[in-house]
Amino acid sequence: MRIGIIGAGPGGLTCARILQKHGIPVTVYERDPHPRARDQGGTLDLHTGDGQLALREAGLLDEFFALARPEGQEMRKLDTAGRILEHHIPAEGELFKPEIDRGLLRRLLLDSLEPGTVQWGRTLARASGSGELHFADGTTVETDLVIGADGAWSRVRPAVSAAVPQYSGITFLEAWFEDVDNAHPDLADLVGQGGAMAADGERCLFAQRNGGDHIRVYLVQRLPADWIGSSDTAEIRARLLDAFSAWSPRLVRMITDNDGPYVDRPLFALPVPHTWKHTPTVTLLGDAAHLMPPLGVGVNLAMLDAAELALALAGSATVGEAVAAYEKTMLPRSAEMARLLENGAEGLLDAPADEGYLPFLPESEEKTATPR
Incomplete structure (x- = not known):
């Protein structure tokens, strides 16, 4: 099967890694010209039930723990005078949600992929519902499945949904x-x-x-x-x-x-809930599928999406069946979480x-x- 993933963030790279572990070829297209083109953002906490689960499926959990900062689970709540009102100190051996810098996580995932998996400097102009990728340089790539892992302002999303972030x-x-x-x-x-x-x-x-x-x-x-x-x-x-x-x-x-x-x-x-009509040649994961306020769940959901989609592709008879099975679980889960966090920014x-x-x-x- 010809699979194209748009976006070399944690979700897209996790999906690619698990697909390759199951012997499925995949290409990741990323608009950045190289891995160090820009700052990757701050620190991430990966939870046992989703982000860490995905890394276990990717065979990278031990490497993650070697890089992670369990001490980063410390949290202090202060008043406006700077006095500590509440202080969570992680217990010895606590690994529920250790921190890792986003750049380190990306490097871990990139290094786990086969050489040439990521094509850098490939800016997507649009994706079609039939699986065609149209790039800004005028080139076109045909796929059996386009996976939009390209974040809030996804160029893949319009192929299945008219929703835009608000x-x-x-x-x-x-x-x-x-x-x-x-x-x-x-x-x-x-x-x-x-x-x-x-x-x-x-x-x-x-x-x-x-x-x-x-x-x-x-x-x-x-x-x-x-x-x-x-x-x-x-x-x-x-x-x-x-x-x-x-x-x-x-x-x-x-x-x-x-x-x-x-x-x-x-x-x-994105609007809550964000759903779309099943299209066997295009699907979304992470922020492209369910952009929510940054309350500690985004990267974890993206990596869980990635693992479930890759495993569905490895275990299904056709691409369309795999996409349907993945969306049957992912869409209700993300809708439930989005409702919980809908006014979380306030x-x-x-x-x-x-x-x-x-x-x-x-x-x-x-x-x-x-x-x-």
């Missing part, structure tokens, strides 16, 4: 901090080895430790999608200082002391509750970006 009303502004133990020791101490968050009902700060002594901070607010208006760092910082003026100076350093410019990431989501702004910590993680630049 702005959620919530925006993230990302700030980076490098060499934090030396250059930003107070921030490093405040965040710990995992994440720390504070909210006041109108705005939220979430700081997440990444590998390589790096912290990413996400400033969450309810604003119009085009609120930022300017790329001037000093001007943006002044507006943020006004918005967070009642917060403690220690927390405000997450706004003022960042290394480099801010990155604007308005949150988009929940990020809520002032801390008396109990329970919020393990959300801004997973992907794709779900918080405009079309490229």
Whole structure:
């Protein structure tokens, strides 16, 4: 069978790896010109029941644990004065959802594939319902199955669905901090080895430790999608200082002391539920199929989708039967999760509750970006 996967993210690469383990040839088409073309985003927590399950099917679970950071499961909930209200410290040997940098996960998956599996610099213009891939360079490839693993602004999705992502009303502004133990020791101490968050009902700060002594901070607010208006760092910082003026100076350093410019990431989501009429030659996985707020489930669902689709293809008599079996499970599951998370972005702004910590993680630049 001729299978073409669009997108070399965790979902697409996981699907390709499991297909190859079962002796099924596959080609992955990726618009980036090479694996290091751009920053891959922050840290990801892979859960035992989905992301880790997919890596087990891929034969990569031990390699994942060798790279992952179990200490990243630490979570601190703070008030706006910077006081710790709740503190989750992972137990010895706790591996429910260890963290791994997105770039490391991608490299692990890429290195597991047969040479030449990924064709770089291949920007898809459109996919047809008959399985044809039309690329921006004018070339065309015929397949028996197109798998859209190309994220929020999927070029494959229009072949089966007219749905487009809608702005959620919530925006993230990302700030980076490098060499934090030396250059930003107070921030490093405040965040710990995992994440720390504070909210006041109108705005939220979430700081997440990444590998390589790096912290990413996400400033969450309810604003119009085009609120930022300017790329001037000093001007943006002044507006943020006004918005967070009642917060403690220690927390405000997450706004003022960042290394480099801010990155604007308005949150988009697909309609709930998002379904489509079965087409035996085209299907979707991950954000292309069920774009949701970044609340710690996106990459896990994408990798579970990928594993189930690959196993269905390995175990079915025809491609069409495999796609039907996969969608019969995936679509209800993603619809249920999307309903649970439909207004989850608003929940990020809520002032801390008396109990329970919020393990959300801004997973992907794709779900918080405009079309490229």
